[in-house]
């Protein structure tokens with residue numbers, strides 16, 4: 628203070644006469660005489676109790692919003708395996724010769740739900756470690772789950788799978804990612820259409836040129852209007868008022884990021900040739 632510098636204001640607490648505490652912001656600055664010599668100090672105390680209360684209330688409401696988001700995310704992740712189990716039970720009943728196989732797949736989906744519950748309790752996304760897995764096989768399993776949906780929705784499925792498409796990854800989360808993209812594609816083709824899925828070995832075109840696997844999911848659906856494109860990966864962004872949570876792509880992007888991959892979208896709303904292609908790159912070693 629004697630050198631003529633002001634003290635940065637700082638926050639502190641003082642006791643009121645009635646005994647209650649008051650938060651104040653204290654700023655102290657030097658007082659000078661005409662020649663500029665420091666002759667004293669002035670202190671300004673501002674009561675900031677109300678401001679601090681408002682900040683605390685905001686923090687609390689943000690925490691609540693986070694809890695709400697988390698709940699919605701869990702519901703979303705559980706919904707896909709539940710739908711898969713429903714489909715598999717239907718298939719098992721219709722075709723008793725393959726019931727065993729369908730039951731086995733249903734069991735895995737039940738395990739997936741158990742994993743989600745476990746992870747939620749532990750607050751970590753995937754408990755296990757990344758393992759070597761075949762992307763084409765994983766995607767094919769998901770496609771099988773949705774075969775009743777393709778049939779009833781008049782959707783023709785085209786698969787182009789290369790062999791040996793292995794990556795280090797989390798199979799449960801990749802299944803979740805693929806189902807989100809497939810369900811979105813189906814939703815975009817209410818009157819039927821063609822779903823083309825491809826898996827191939829590749830190198831990243833730019834950046835580090837890493838070896839990995841490219842997955843594309845292409846539909847002949849309605850496409851995404853230009854105005855909506857920047858918001859696709861935002862949480863809760865949905866155009867499906869009654870049925871969507873808008874968490875599918877947001878969760879998917881998180882899964883891709885966890886695998887150190889990339890996700891891109893190309894889309895057209897041009898009548899007669901509309902459709903959307905989601906293209907993923909998953910590096911071999913993430």
Ligand SMILES: Nc1ncnc2c1ncn2[C@@H]1O[C@H](COP(=O)(O)OP(=O)(O)OP(=O)(O)O)[C@@H](O)[C@H]1O
Nearest residue numbers: 811812815850865866867871872873874875876903
């Ligand atoms: N293949 C697609 N074709 C056309 N629009 C799409 C496609 N994929 C996503 N969208 C658009 O992006 C929005 C967000 O997708 P996202 O998967 O995040 O949420 P949602 O599908 O609406 O809800 P949820 O996934 O919870 O069921 C969709 O509402 C839709 O408008």
Ligand SMILES: [Mg+2]
Nearest residue numbers: 807811875876
């Ligand atoms: Mg979706």
